[in-house]
Structure formats: structure tokens, C-alpha cells
Amino acid sequence: MKNFTMTFILLLFSLTYSFAQEAPLRIGVAGLHHGHVGWVLNAHKRPDIEIVGIAEPNRELAEKYAKQHKIPMEIVFDSVEEMVEKMKPEAVTGFGATFHHFEIVQVCAPRGIHVMVEKPLAVSFAHAKEMAELAKKHQIYLLTNYETSWYASNEKALELLQSGRIGEVRKIVVRDGHRGPKQIGVGPEFLEWLTDPVLNGAGALMDFGCYGANLSTWVLDGQRPLSVTAITQQLNPADNPKVDDEATIILAYGNSQTIIEASWNWPIGRKDMEIYGQTGAIFADDGSHLRIRMAEGYSGFSEEKMDLPARAKPFDDPFSVLFAVVRGHTPLEAFDPYSLENNLLTMEILQAAKESAASGKTVFLPIK
CATH class of the missing domain: 3.30.360.10 (Dihydrodipicolinate Reductase; domain 2)
Structure with missing residues (x-):
């Protein structure tokens, strides 16, 4: 019994250490026009999240946030398409106007890139249905974040x-x-x-x-x-x-x-x-x-x-949820x-x- 207990403890420690050492989730940020964008930019400091690219055509706005959060302007691009092509993120988070959520999915889904947008999912049911069809066809996760x-x-x-x-x-x-x-x-x-x-x-x-x-x-x-x-x-x-x-x-x-x-x-x-x-x-x-x-x-x-x-983690934080879902640790009910x-x-x-x-x-x- 003592040997079994010790083996179980070592296995649990091994799994915990493995997850702790897992590579960060490479994410792109689509848009900086949402008032809550600071959440994702602050997440860049976390060990489990790495912002590899930002899509924002407004250079003045991009420079303001880049300076504030110590993010290099070299990873800022004018379009979502350019950003994902050059930086190859695993997932993209939408922080622009809700109308642009459709475009994000149009660009990311065929490339197998997962997407999380700020609430609501879309500006219309028509947009939402097309986004869902793309997500299902290309087998990506399409999440919507609510506080x-x-x-x-x-x-x-x-x-x-x-x-x-x-x-x-x-x-x-x-x-x-x-x-x-x-x-x-x-x-x-x-x-x-x-x-x-x-x-x-x-x-x-x-x-x-x-x-x-x-x-x-x-x-x-x-x-x-x-x-x-x-x-x-x-x-x-x-x-x-x-x-x-x-x-x-x-x-x-x-x-x-x-x-x-x-x-x-x-x-x-x-x-x-x-x-x-x-x-x-x-x-x-x-x-x-x-x-x-x-x-x-x-x-x-x-x-x-x-x-x-x-x-309890990962549901205490949206980026933890994104990481857990994309990496297959936590299936959504x-x-x-x-x-x-x-x-x-x-x-x-x-x-x-x-x-x-x-x-x-x-x-x-x-x-x-």
C-alpha cells in the first residue's frame, strides 16, 4: 500500500510538473479597439500565454498600447491575414468591433487557428451561423468570452x-x-x-x-x-x-x-x-x-x-480557459x-x- 501511495504521488507530481513546463499558447490579437483589450495585453506577461502578433491598422493606437505594455511594434501588422500568415499563432483573440468577428473567423478557420472573441459572438444571427459553419468545417474552437x-x-x-x-x-x-x-x-x-x-x-x-x-x-x-x-x-x-x-x-x-x-x-x-x-x-x-x-x-x-x-482553474480566467480548451486539457460541457x-x-x-x-x-x- 505504501509503494502504491508513493507511486501515485510521484505520478501526480510528474503530471503537474509537465503541465507547468508546457509551452505557452501562441496567440494573435485581432484589433485593439475594444475597451477590455488590456486583459489580453496583460496576459502577455503570463507563463502560459505568448502574444506573437497583433493586427491593428491604426498605428497611433497600436503604438500607444505597445509602449504601455512593452510589446515590440515589429509584431504589429495591418491585417489579420498578414499577422497569421507571418506569425502562425495557435489561436486568435478578437478585441475589435463585433462586426469584425466574422472576418477573424473567415481568416483563421481555414488555417486551423482557434478563435476566442469578446461577447457577443457576432452582430447578427446570419453572421453567427456562417461563423459556426466555418468553425465546424475546419474543426477549430470558436469561444465567446463573457465576464x-x-x-x-x-x-x-x-x-x-x-x-x-x-x-x-x-x-x-x-x-x-x-x-x-x-x-x-x-x-x-x-x-x-x-x-x-x-x-x-x-x-x-x-x-x-x-x-x-x-x-x-x-x-x-x-x-x-x-x-x-x-x-x-x-x-x-x-x-x-x-x-x-x-x-x-x-x-x-x-x-x-x-x-x-x-x-x-x-x-x-x-x-x-x-x-x-x-x-x-x-x-x-x-x-x-x-x-x-x-x-x-x-x-x-x-x-x-x-x-x-x-x-476553480481554468474557469477563473478566460485565457486559462482558452489555453486549456485548445491544448485539450478541459473539454467544454x-x-x-x-x-x-x-x-x-x-x-x-x-x-x-x-x-x-x-x-x-x-x-x-x-x-x-
């Missing part, structure tokens, strides 16, 4: 729901947003495309509605809504003259309903989710705080609060928030929401 995918509170909420703690789900409410891109002071290159209906696909509906559609699809294990009803408004036309800045989306399922509230008008930034079951409710208040309320009588309840540690299956349905929901808001009518999704 809420890192949230331990959301992971715990799903675990509690699946355990039967609050009974069968009846309603999900997801609220995401802030005061608006201009009000919170995003950079000019980010603001320019974020408030453009072509480059972003919509305004708050797309920017923050995607979170609710993604989470609802995850929590409900890939269920398709029967219908989508949406109302959008432009409450601050001075800041958002071309797009909506307020959106409410209702997803009707066979046995439940999801309400998505996406706003560029909230005075306090928020990303939270509520799940209501037959006997209780779960409140994921932010990334690490969760409350469970169990019903007592008509309006009474007992409440348990949880202060949660970060999600069906309808995981990063997964292509989830984000195809998310885009179908968002497309229906845009159509519903424009027509003033409920849109019924085709049954599959």
Missing part, C-alpha cells in the same frame, strides 16, 4: 438549482448594465463602434442583452425559447444618437420565463441574476456573493448568504457559456429581440 462566465456566484447558482434546492425553475431575471459608454468614460475608439448600429449590431440590447440570453441558455441547459418579446428605447439620445440604450427582453419557455434587463441608464453598474423556483429563490448579486431564500408561508423566508472564492452551441442560440435570441423591438410584435422561434 459573467468567471463568476463563482453563477456557477454556484446553477449547482444549487440542479441539486433541487429550490425546485423546478419558473423565472429567471438577469440585469446587466451601467450609466452608458460615454458616461463611464470609455476610450474614443471603443465609443465610436460601441454606439454604431452596424459595428455593434445594436446598443444596450446587444452590449448587455447578450449576458441574459447566454446565462438563460446555460441555466436551462440549451432550451430554446418558444418566443421572444422585446422593447427598446433611446432615453439618452445626446450620448447614443444612433442606437437603443434601454432594452427589456422576455423569453417564454415551456415551463418558465426569462426577463432580461439591459441598460445604459443605470446609475450603478450591475451584473446580477435571480433564479426563482417552486420553493425558493437564488440571488447571484455579483461575481462572488450569493443569497438563497427558502419560502416560509405567504411572504416569509429564511435566507442563507454565501461569500464565494474564485472559480454542452451549452457552457463559452461554447459555440450556447452562443449560436444566444445570437438567435438577440436577432429575434431586435426584430421584435422593431416590429412591436412577439417573435416565435422555429421549433427544431
Whole structure:
């Protein structure tokens, strides 16, 4: 028994050491116009990630970030195609306008290069379907990164729901947003495309509605809504003259309903989710705080609060997920928030929401 234990310990140490010594993932960065691009540029300092190329035609913007993050301008190219041809990355991360996600996949998929984009997957369901077809044809991973995918509170909420703690789900409410891109002071290159209906696909509906559609699809294990009803408004036309800045989306399922509230008008930034079951409710208040309320009588309840540690690796960080998935260490579960299956349905929901808001009518999704 002692020999077996020692052998097991040595094997575990060997595997741990092997992974620690594994070569870093060679990635390319497509675009620097996204306000969150600092995440990937900071990842360049990590032992598991190596930025081998950047595609950004705006030389002034590229020089600013290169200087700030100590990245040589020699690896900056004018196009994604030139960058991948010369630098041969294993994966490319999209940090430009959402409209350009389609082009990234068009360039990378035929070359067998994996792709991770910032949420949402695309500007339209049409783009998303073509991107998915390319990814499947050329057998690449196509991931979509959401901040809420890192949230331990959301992971715990799903675990509690699946355990039967609050009974069968009846309603999900997801609220995401802030005061608006201009009000919170995003950079000019980010603001320019974020408030453009072509480059972003919509305004708050797309920017923050995607979170609710993604989470609802995850929590409900890939269920398709029967219908989508949406109302959008432009409450601050001075800041958002071309797009909506307020959106409410209702997803009707066979046995439940999801309400998505996406706003560029909230005075306090928020990303939270509520799940209501037959006997209780779960409140994921932010990334690490969760409350469970169990019903007592008509309006009474007992409440348990949880202060949660970060999600276990690799799900505590999007670049760790990218590394683990591409290298074959961590397969994604069906309808995981990063997964292509989830984000195809998310885009179908968002497309229906845009159509519903424009027509003033409920849109019924085709049954599959």
C-alpha cells in the first residue's frame, strides 16, 4: 500500500510538473479597439500565454498600447491575414468591433487557428451561423468570452438549482448594465463602434442583452425559447444618437420565463441574476456573493448568504480557459457559456429581440 501511495504521488507530481513546463499558447490579437483589450495585453506577461502578433491598422493606437505594455511594434501588422500568415499563432483573440468577428473567423478557420472573441459572438444571427459553419468545417474552437462566465456566484447558482434546492425553475431575471459608454468614460475608439448600429449590431440590447440570453441558455441547459418579446428605447439620445440604450427582453419557455434587463441608464453598474423556483429563490448579486431564500408561508423566508472564492482553474480566467480548451486539457460541457452551441442560440435570441423591438410584435422561434 505504501509503494502504491508513493507511486501515485510521484505520478501526480510528474503530471503537474509537465503541465507547468508546457509551452505557452501562441496567440494573435485581432484589433485593439475594444475597451477590455488590456486583459489580453496583460496576459502577455503570463507563463502560459505568448502574444506573437497583433493586427491593428491604426498605428497611433497600436503604438500607444505597445509602449504601455512593452510589446515590440515589429509584431504589429495591418491585417489579420498578414499577422497569421507571418506569425502562425495557435489561436486568435478578437478585441475589435463585433462586426469584425466574422472576418477573424473567415481568416483563421481555414488555417486551423482557434478563435476566442469578446461577447457577443457576432452582430447578427446570419453572421453567427456562417461563423459556426466555418468553425465546424475546419474543426477549430470558436469561444465567446463573457465576464459573467468567471463568476463563482453563477456557477454556484446553477449547482444549487440542479441539486433541487429550490425546485423546478419558473423565472429567471438577469440585469446587466451601467450609466452608458460615454458616461463611464470609455476610450474614443471603443465609443465610436460601441454606439454604431452596424459595428455593434445594436446598443444596450446587444452590449448587455447578450449576458441574459447566454446565462438563460446555460441555466436551462440549451432550451430554446418558444418566443421572444422585446422593447427598446433611446432615453439618452445626446450620448447614443444612433442606437437603443434601454432594452427589456422576455423569453417564454415551456415551463418558465426569462426577463432580461439591459441598460445604459443605470446609475450603478450591475451584473446580477435571480433564479426563482417552486420553493425558493437564488440571488447571484455579483461575481462572488450569493443569497438563497427558502419560502416560509405567504411572504416569509429564511435566507442563507454565501461569500464565494474564485472559480476553480481554468474557469477563473478566460485565457486559462482558452489555453486549456485548445491544448485539450478541459473539454467544454454542452451549452457552457463559452461554447459555440450556447452562443449560436444566444445570437438567435438577440436577432429575434431586435426584430421584435422593431416590429412591436412577439417573435416565435422555429421549433427544431
